[in-house]
Amino acid sequence: xxxxxxxxxxxxxxxxxxxxxxxxxxxxxxxxxxxxxxxxxxxxxxxxxxxxxxxxxxxxxxxxxxxxxxxxxxxxxxxxxxxxxxxxxxxxxxxxxxxxxxxxxxxxxxxxxxxxxxxxxxxxxxxxxxxxxxxxxxxxxxxxxxxxxxxxxxxxxxxxxxxxxxxxxxxxxxxxxxxxxxxxxxxxxxxxxxxxxxxxxxxxxxxxxxxxxxxxxxxxxxxxxxxxxxxxxxxxxxxxxxxxxxxxxxxxxxxxxxxxxxxxxxxxxxxxxxxxxxxxxxxxxxxxxxxxxxxxxxxxxxxxxxxxxxxxxxxxxxxxxxxxxxxxxxxxxxxxxxxxxxxxxxxxxxxxxxxxxxxxxxxxxxxxxxxxxxxxxxxxxxxxxxxxxxxxxxxxxxxxxxxxxxxxxxxxxxxxxxxxxxxxxxx
Ligand code: UD1
Numbered sequence: 001x002x003x004x005x006x007x008x009x010x011x012x013x014x015x016x017x018x019x020x021x022x023x024x025x026x027x028x029x030x031x032x033x034x035x036x037x038x039x040x041x042x043x044x045x046x047x048x049x050x051x052x053x054x055x056x057x058x059x060x061x062x063x064x065x066x067x068x069x070x071x072x073x074x075x076x077x078x079x080x081x082x083x084x085x086x087x088x089x090x091x092x093x094x095x096x097x098x099x100x101x102x103x104x105x106x107x108x109x110x111x112x113x114x115x116x117x118x119x120x121x122x123x124x125x126x127x128x129x130x131x132x133x134x135x136x137x138x139x140x141x142x143x144x145x146x147x148x149x150x151x152x153x154x155x156x157x158x159x160x161x162x163x164x165x166x167x168x169x170x171x172x173x174x175x176x177x178x179x180x181x182x183x184x185x186x187x188x189x190x191x192x193x194x195x196x197x198x199x200x201x202x203x204x205x206x207x208x209x210x211x212x213x214x215x216x217x218x219x220x221x222x223x224x225x226x227x228x229x230x231x232x233x234x235x236x237x238x239x240x241x242x243x244x245x246x247x248x249x250x251x252x253x254x255x256x257x258x259x260x261x262x263x264x265x266x267x268x269x270x271x272x273x274x275x276x277x278x279x280x281x282x283x284x285x286x287x288x289x290x291x292x293x294x295x296x297x298x299x300x301x302x303x304x305x306x307x308x309x310x311x312x313x314x315x316x317x318x319x320x321x322x323x324x325x326x327x328x329x330x331x332x333x334x335x336x337x338x339x340x341x342x343x344x345x346x347x348x349x350x351x352x353x354x355x356x357x358x359x360x361x362x363x364x365x366x367x368x369x370x371x372x373x374x375x376x377x378x379x380x381x382x383x384x385x386x387x388x389x390x391x392x393x394x395x396x397x398x399x400x401x402x403x404x405x406x407x408x409x410x411x412x413x414x415x416x417x418x419x420x421x422x423x424x425x426x427x
Pocket of ligand 1: 023024026099100129130131132133134169170171172173174311312313335336337
């Protein structure tokens with residue numbers, strides 16, 4: 001397994017290209033299951049999770065062709081074609097590492113009338129149930145049973161029917177599954193308290209391009225009128241707002257100034273607000289976002305929340321940044337109950353952070369010193385990279401397969417902006 005070796009202290013400057021959004025791509029890919037015509041996705045990031053998902057799609061008989069695989073290419077164009085589904089089973093071996101695999105459940109059920117999907121794995125960030133995915137599908141007429149680690153869902157009779165469902169908790173994945181199922185259900189579906197994340201807007205836009213009828217896109221009330229069939233489409237994956245936010249933190253912690261080329265400020269409101277309150281200058285135009293940390297950082301209080309609130313996927317990176325801010329910052333994590341696993345590792349680097357349940361208090365500024373660290377989830381791993389960029393001496397970040405799941409060519413991009421970072425084989 002590889003590790004990253006980072007020597008801190010370089011001020012980042014220059015331009016970092018922002019890739020297509022991982023979390024968007026992971027819900028756009030399964031849309032190809034909904035039609036027998038080709039679906040072409042542009043700007044698909046080159047990530048382990050995306051490769052894994054394409055592999056999973058192959059299990060159902062989905063053919064894919066890839067353009068843009070040159071080593072110097074950022075972003076791929078992939079065409080997926082599910083002319084005929086050869087299987088509706090997602091086995092444990094393909095699903096266990098990637099929680100997003102559950103997103104094949106809705107589309108398989110909608111297209112084929114049945115689906116059997118292993119219960120998912122993924123990042124260890126708390127207890128992540130799928131009850132809402134299943135309840136939403138039941139509201140569309142599915143019969144669901146759990147046995148031997150698998151979910152089996154069947155659409156009795158002639159397929160799914162339109163239905164109403166109110167999510168008791170905002171769930172990104174459950175909303176995605178419900179939308180992908182409802183577009184081919186017979187009749188009208190009303191999804192209330194639906195997630196409003198930009199990735200869901202991206203999903204609805206692709207489905208609309210495929211012929212789906214969806215009203216309320218971008219709101220918490222989605223009204224979907226099922227259509228008998230969907231056709232193919234070509235669609236560009238939105239820029240990754242979490243990747244952009246992560247590099248913004250990386251630039252800011254070094255006191256640097258970086259242009260995030262391709263980032264979409266419209267999807268980054270709460271992150272930009274948090275950065276500005278912490279004293280980071282942020283400007284943007286239609287082609288990207290520029291961040292500059294010219295003055296000292298200030299402590300801020302932050303709370304994660306469903307969109308348009310601050311993304312839980314930005315919490316760890318912002319926490320690293322706030323270790324260098326003047327004063328005490330209080331962070332409150334409202335989405336996941338176990339998302340402070342980066343804290344002990346940051347402490348080993350010298351950060352002064354206390355946690356009590358879902359609240360973390362960061363006492364800054366702390367002197368960070370390089371250490372050997374590792375993390376158990378994707379964003380936590382990124383927070384360690386960010387801290388390492390500001391630490392004295394050398395940091396080794398181990399278990400970077402988490403980073404490879406979600407950051408396209410991380411070390412190349414950071415090196416472009418002047419970071420001293422390299423990848424080595426960890427024997
Ligand atoms: C997605 C993102 C993830 C992000 C999260 C929250 C993808 C691939 N992953 O994950 O990066 O951190 O949104 O923005 O897009 N819940 C239930 N029952 C369910 C489903 C969820 O109780 O059936 C709870 C979860 O435990 C959590 C909350 O709802 O407390 C939000 O989770 P959810 O929005 O579903 O996250 P994911 O879709 O898994």
